[in-house]
Amino acid sequence: MRFVIIGGDAAGMSAASRAKRNQFDLEVTVLEQTRDVSYSACGMPYNIADPNREIDDLVVREARVFREKQGIDLRTEHRVESIETHTKTIKGKTLKGEDFHLSYDKLLIATGASPIIPDLPGFDLPGIMALKSLEDGRRIKQFIRDNHVNKVVIIGMGYIALEMCEALRARDIEVHMVKPRPIFLPWMNEKLAAMVKEETEANGVKLYLGHTAERVKKADTGLRLICSDLELDCQMILLAIGVKPNSHLAENAGLQLGPQKTISVDKTLVTSNENVFAAGDCADTYHVVTGQKAWIPLALRANRAGWAVADNITGKRTELQGVAGTAVFKVFDLQVARTGLNVADAERYGFEPMEVMVQARTRAHAHPGSSTIGVQMVADKRSGRLLGVQMVGKEGAVHRINAPAVALHGKMTVEEFSQSDLAYAPPFGPVWDPMLTTANQLLKKM
Amino acid sequence: MRFVIIGGDAAGMSAASRAKRNQFDLEVTVLEQTRDVSYSACGMPYNIADPNREIDDLVVREARVFREKQGIDLRTEHRVESIETHTKTIKGKTLKGEDFHLSYDKLLIATGASPIIPDLPGFDLPGIMALKSLEDGRRIKQFIRDNHVNKVVIIGMGYIALEMCEALRARDIEVHMVKPRPIFLPWMNEKLAAMVKEETEANGVKLYLGHTAERVKKADTGLRLICSDLELDCQMILLAIGVKPNSHLAENAGLQLGPQKTISVDKTLVTSNENVFAAGDCADTYHVVTGQKAWIPLALRANRAGWAVADNITGKRTELQGVAGTAVFKVFDLQVARTGLNVADAERYGFEPMEVMVQARTRAHAHPGSSTIGVQMVADKRSGRLLGVQMVGKEGAVHRINAPAVALHGKMTVEEFSQSDLAYAPPFGPVWDPMLTTANQLLKKM
Numbered sequence: 001m002r003f004v005i006i007g008g009d010a011a012g013m014s015a016a017s018r019a020k021r022n023q024f025d026l027e028v029t030v031l032e033q034t035r036d037v038s039y040s041a042c043g044m045p046y047n048i049a050d051p052n053r054e055i056d057d058l059v060v061r062e063a064r065v066f067r068e069k070q071g072i073d074l075r076t077e078h079r080v081e082s083i084e085t086h087t088k089t090i091k092g093k094t095l096k097g098e099d100f101h102l103s104y105d106k107l108l109i110a111t112g113a114s115p116i117i118p119d120l121p122g123f124d125l126p127g128i129m130a131l132k133s134l135e136d137g138r139r140i141k142q143f144i145r146d147n148h149v150n151k152v153v154i155i156g157m158g159y160i161a162l163e164m165c166e167a168l169r170a171r172d173i174e175v176h177m178v179k180p181r182p183i184f185l186p187w188m189n190e191k192l193a194a195m196v197k198e199e200t201e202a203n204g205v206k207l208y209l210g211h212t213a214e215r216v217k218k219a220d221t222g223l224r225l226i227c228s229d230l231e232l233d234c235q236m237i238l239l240a241i242g243v244k245p246n247s248h249l250a251e252n253a254g255l256q257l258g259p260q261k262t263i264s265v266d267k268t269l270v271t272s273n274e275n276v277f278a279a280g281d282c283a284d285t286y287h288v289v290t291g292q293k294a295w296i297p298l299a300l301r302a303n304r305a306g307w308a309v310a311d312n313i314t315g316k317r318t319e320l321q322g323v324a325g326t327a328v329f330k331v332f333d334l335q336v337a338r339t340g341l342n343v344a345d346a347e348r349y350g351f352e353p354m355e356v357m358v359q360a361r362t363r364a365h366a367h368p369g370s371s372t373i374g375v376q377m378v379a380d381k382r383s384g385r386l387l388g389v390q391m392v393g394k395e396g397a398v399h400r401i402n403a404p405a406v407a408l409h410g411k412m413t414v415e416e417f418s419q420s421d422l423a424y425a426p427p428f429g430p431v432w433d434p435m436l437t438t439a440n441q442l443l444k445k446m
Numbered sequence: 447m448r449f450v451i452i453g454g455d456a457a458g459m460s461a462a463s464r465a466k467r468n469q470f471d472l473e474v475t476v477l478e479q480t481r482d483v484s485y486s487a488c489g490m491p492y493n494i495a496d497p498n499r500e501i502d503d504l505v506v507r508e509a510r511v512f513r514e515k516q517g518i519d520l521r522t523e524h525r526v527e528s529i530e531t532h533t534k535t536i537k538g539k540t541l542k543g544e545d546f547h548l549s550y551d552k553l554l555i556a557t558g559a560s561p562i563i564p565d566l567p568g569f570d571l572p573g574i575m576a577l578k579s580l581e582d583g584r585r586i587k588q589f590i591r592d593n594h595v596n597k598v599v600i601i602g603m604g605y606i607a608l609e610m611c612e613a614l615r616a617r618d619i620e621v622h623m624v625k626p627r628p629i630f631l632p633w634m635n636e637k638l639a640a641m642v643k644e645e646t647e648a649n650g651v652k653l654y655l656g657h658t659a660e661r662v663k664k665a666d667t668g669l670r671l672i673c674s675d676l677e678l679d680c681q682m683i684l685l686a687i688g689v690k691p692n693s694h695l696a697e698n699a700g701l702q703l704g705p706q707k708t709i710s711v712d713k714t715l716v717t718s719n720e721n722v723f724a725a726g727d728c729a730d731t732y733h734v735v736t737g738q739k740a741w742i743p744l745a746l747r748a749n750r751a752g753w754a755v756a757d758n759i760t761g762k763r764t765e766l767q768g769v770a771g772t773a774v775f776k777v778f779d780l781q782v783a784r785t786g787l788n789v790a791d792a793e794r795y796g797f798e799p800m801e802v803m804v805q806a807r808t809r810a811h812a813h814p815g816s817s818t819i820g821v822q823m824v825a826d827k828r829s830g831r832l833l834g835v836q837m838v839g840k841e842g843a844v845h846r847i848n849a850p851a852v853a854l855h856g857k858m859t860v861e862e863f864s865q866s867d868l869a870y871a872p873p874f875g876p877v878w879d880p881m882l883t884t885a886n887q888l889l890k891k892m
Contacts, residue, residue, distance in 0.1 A: 010877075040811045043872045047812070057812045288867070299877045300870045324867040328874065337869060365486045366493070366503045398874045399845035402866070402881075406849045409866045410856035420848070420855045421734070421770035423783060424746045426489045428774065428844045431456075431745045435848075 001026055003313055004090065004104035006080045006249065008032030009041070010299055011280025012110035013061075014306025016072045022314035028072050029102065031092065033079040036134040037063050042299055044137040045160070049167035051145065055137045083107065083253040085273045106275055106313050109263060110306065111246035113281035113297050115239060118155075122216030123239075127223050130239040131160060140238070149173060149235045153225050155213055156240035157184060159329040159336075162196075164238055165205050166332050175205045176232050178225065182210040187342055189357050189376040192392045199334045208232075243297060245282045258284030260295045267319040269309045277312070279305035286322030288409050289340050289387055290349045296323050324408040325388070328398045337401035340388025340408045343378055352381040356441045360434035362395050364426035373397060375438040377404075377414070381446060384413040389435065396428065400435060414439050414446070447472055449759055450536065450550035452526045452695065454478030455487070456745055457726025458556035459507075460752025462518045468760035474518050475548065477538065479525040482580040483509050488745055490583040491606070495613035497591065501583045529553065529699040531719045552721055552759050555709060556752065557692035559727035559743050561685060564601075568662030569685075573669050576685040577606060586684070595619060595681045599671050601659055602686035603630060605775040605782075608642075610684055611651050612778050621651045622678050624671065626658040633788055635803050635822035638838045645780045654678075689743060691728045704730030706741045713765040715755045723758070725751035732768030734855050735786050735833055736795040742769050770854040771834070774844045783847035786834025786854045789824055798827040802887045806880035808841050810872035819843060821884040823850075823860070827892060830859040835881065842874065846881060860885050860892070 003019055005012045008030045016030050030037070038061045047053050066072045077095035084090070091101045115130035117123060127147070129140050143149065151174040154161045165175045177200075184207065185193040201207060211227040218224070222235035250263040256272035258264035263278035265271055267286065271278050281297035283305065301323055311318040326339040346353035355378045363370035373393030379386055389404040391397040407417045418439035424431050432440070449465055451458045454476045462476050476483070484507045493499050512518045523541035530536070537547040561576035563569060573593070575586050589595065597620040600607045611621045623646075630653065631639040647653060657673040664670070668681035696709040702718035704710035709724035711717055713732065717724050726748035733740040747769055757764040772785040792799035801824045809816035819839030825832055835850040837843040853863045864885035870877050878886070 040872065040877075042870070042877075043810055043812055046814075046872055050814075053812075060811050298870070300867065300879075300882075303877050304865075321862075321865050322867075326867040326869055328869040328871045330871060330873050335874070339867070339869075364489050365506050366489055366499075368492075368496075396845045398869050398871065399842045400848060402846060402849035402868045402879070403852045405868060406852045406858070406863065406866050407856070409862065410853070410858060412852070412856060416767075416855065417852065419750075419767050420852045421746065421768075421772040421785070422848045422851060423772050423774040423785075423844050424488070424744070425774045425776060425844065426486065426492055427776050428781070431486075431488075431749055433746075433848070436746075 001105045002103070003028045003106045003108070004102055005030045005108040005110055006090070007110035007112055007280070008037035008074065008076065009110065009112050009280065010302035011306040012108065013038045013066065014303045015108050015110065015279060015309045016066065017070055018307045018310035019314055020070050020072055022310055022316065024071065026314065030072060030074045031078040031080050032074070032076045034133055034135055035076045037066065037074065037076065039134045041132070041134070044131055045163035045167040048137060048141055048164070049170040051171060055134060055141055058134065080249060083249055085253055085276060088275060107277065108309050109250055109276065109278040109282060110280045111249060111282045113243035113245050115243055116241045117239060118213065118241065120213065120215050125216055125218065125223060127235060128216060128237045128239065131164065132243065143236060144171070147222065147235050151221065151234040152236045152238060153178060153232050153234045154238045154240055155179070156242065157207070158240060158242065159327070161240035162200065162331045163329055164240060165200065166203070166330070169203050169205065176208065176234065177205060178208045178211050178213060178227065178230070178232070180210065180212040184209060189342070189355070189390055191357050192374045192376055192390055195374055195392045196331055196334060196336055199332050203332045243281065245295065245297070247282050250278065250282070258293050258295070262295045264293070267321070268312050268317065269305055269320070277309045279309050285320070288322045288324050292349065294323065294325070296325055298327060321409065324405045326401060326405045328401060333394050334392055335394065335397035336392050337397045338388070338390045339401050339405040340386070341378060342388055342390070346378055346380065346387050351387060353378050353387060354381050354442065354446055356438060356445055358434065358438040358441050360437050361430055362393055363428065364430050367426045371395065373434050375434045377438045377442050379414045379442055379446060384415055384446065386412055386414045386417050403435060414442050418443055447551045448549065449474045449552045449554070450548055451476045451554040451556055452536070453556035453558055453726070454483035454520065454522065455556065455558055455726065456748035457752040458554065459484045459512065460749045461554050461556065461725060461755045462512065463516060464753045464756035465760055466516050466518055468756055468762065470517065472760065476518060476520045477524040477526050478520070478522045480579055480581055481522045483512065483520065483522065485580045487578070487580070490577055491609035491613040494583060494587055494610070495616040497617060501580060501587055504580065526695060529695055531699050531722060534721060552723065554755050555696055555722065555724040555728060556726045557695060557728045559689035559691050561689055562687045563685060564659065564687065566659065566661050571662055571664065571669060573681060574662060574683045574685065577610065578689065589682060590617070593668065593681050597667065597680040598622070598682045598684060599624060599678050599680045600684045600686055601625070602688065603653070604686060604688065605773070607686035608646065608777045609775055610686060611646065612649070612776070615649055615651065622654065622680065623651060624654045624657050624659060624673065624676070624678070626656065628656040630655060635788070635801070635836055637803050638820045638822055638836055641820055641838045642777055642780060642782055645778050649778045689727065691741065691743070693728050696724065704739050704741070708741045710739070713767070714758050714763065715751055715766070723755045725755050731766070734768045734770050738795065740769065740771070742771055744773060767855065770851045772847060772851045774847060779840050780838055781840065781843035782838050783843045784834070784836045785847050785851040786832070787824060788834055788836070792824055792826065792833050797833060799824050799833060800827050800888065800892055802884060802891055804880065804884040804887050806883050807876055808839055809874065810876050813872045817841065819880050821880045823884045823888050825860045825888055825892060830861055830892065832858055832860045832863050849881060860888050864889055
């Protein structure tokens, strides 16, 4: 049996490796359009922060290892251009321009997502960058070095934008951030978002909210970003507006699409065609809180889905229950964490959300080195069910979020969560963990 | 209605405050034998570590506040000596030797636990200390200062002993630790225990395992601890052998006792007498994994039980589901965390335990500052249920333990836990959180 995988990143290589581990005589072919496979994409901002590190440090396993040690037929610089499901074949072109075609018994589409590039004048000038592939990271690092970059404009203020602003500030580069909407981290509780905004500004980052980019032109410094009522000169513009799933191959092959044009899959990762799977950032998933389809393109989900595809193909049936929407990042000295739904999400999905936000301390009474941690919690008034948690603090926010994430998988009520036996020792928190204090406040309100 | 509380520490004062908040016209009397109420007992080692801090910094709320602002009839230096349940009265003596007696409608016994003091020759000499009450902490600090203590022997190697050895080392005091049993942290996975032992020894602490203390005598340096095959000179001996519940009042009043001579209570914290509650370190509890009674004297449980008693007395019926056995502490640069059962516990309660221990990294591939985190996981082979987790590492172990703790409350299987959507960002862990890696390994083994 031949298992063909389109895309050699997190989901694709996870599936390839595990399929081979599960069943060594399986013929596994991976077609990757770039020359890079298996790297820590999420590590790029931290690598860019350090001029002394090579971007290739992020490679987890070299192509050679997959080929020689694992027996995977890994073909880089192979771009797939079409899938024909009734003949079970794919066609494409190598980077050198050679046509290729291949038949499959089982196919995995793991084509990931691409950064959104606005279709506006000047957005194709050199020095306009996006960060998704390792090649993007390579190019950004090279550009900064070659042009002695000391001023960057970032368009977008999501988590990649914020991670990148920290990375650039670490290199003492001036950073200006621009976004069209007037609200900073709109998905976040207002007061928690204010904590993150304050931290960002305290680190010398200039934020311009409510400014829509219109065009870029060349300027003395390099580039000029022109918004309706703002002009910013810089040497490099980083686009961090968001990503879109690479689902065109699937769409053209007539496969069913899910939310935001992702490839629709069931819990076994099968698409609308029984021989075609999809996994990673190009595919949708179930959300364990809403029970509905969602698109949350994050690394753990991609790896997990890759494994599940491999298991399902090699006869070890696996269903994935879905995601809780857990996402975390670091901005300077702050940890930001979320899981589940915010109030707006909860309303959209028909819940009757109630919310509290509590500011507590990260260490026990009178313990030195304590700081503020903000915890927001959302519950459904009717059922009492816990729907989501957000946290911001200098310590303990990221690992704490795993507890409510597990509670969401377990469909616990706030009452049940409030009874959980959480950790306490003075260096790590108050007797009542900030999450318990928040749960208790929310119960009182309910 | 008069609500009388014996004991003004965590459980007692939590109950008193909450009862008054719930129902202001309730007459609430607290009888505390010492002069201290409402302090962070767990913070004492960290306070002792710093000669410039006063032990009274640990007082969370002063007696005056309880009396004047909260309207609680708080009587310190009042020692209760007997309870008569059929007349609903208690009798006692003040520190000045005056007799008192009091009738109650509802009584809470929150007498806590006391350190075990061996009944051996010389164990009553000055310089032999135990750490439980604020007065103990005061005495230890004073003794160290007055005697320029530079060498201490600690008997016991449990978590208080380890916290204290860190505290004393922070003051550059030589520390020798002695225990009769040959195994360091016997409740812990062997390899994890070895990590903790190594860290302790690396910080200059001398460990003597398998040595039973026989007597103490005066020596030139101050004291000499004599074991069968070991003699240690020092200025101070700290007893950290363990604690026993203060249940003699309850026992003499004919109330039913639970495991380890705790006071037996149901989920509403009622003892075998419907008008008498017990909470905190003197009372037993349910364990959510075994469903059986257990005694786990820790601070969160005491506070929570105090609140639940107050709620039940003021007409807001509350049942506590029980504890998961979560306990965490810090030893020098290591975080140690556990929740649920270890293999021996699991066997004792009729499970068929399987165990794995995985060593993973605390940060993502190629992220600077990474260190080793060890995660042990125990499951029941028959049901697939998660039974317990232990972790040791320099970062992230303590807050991570909350996730399996919640899973234990939710009676999740390892398979369910392994699917949970845990946090990932490079500064905080690998894509597959160490707990997920461990769960996956355990599933493979099962």
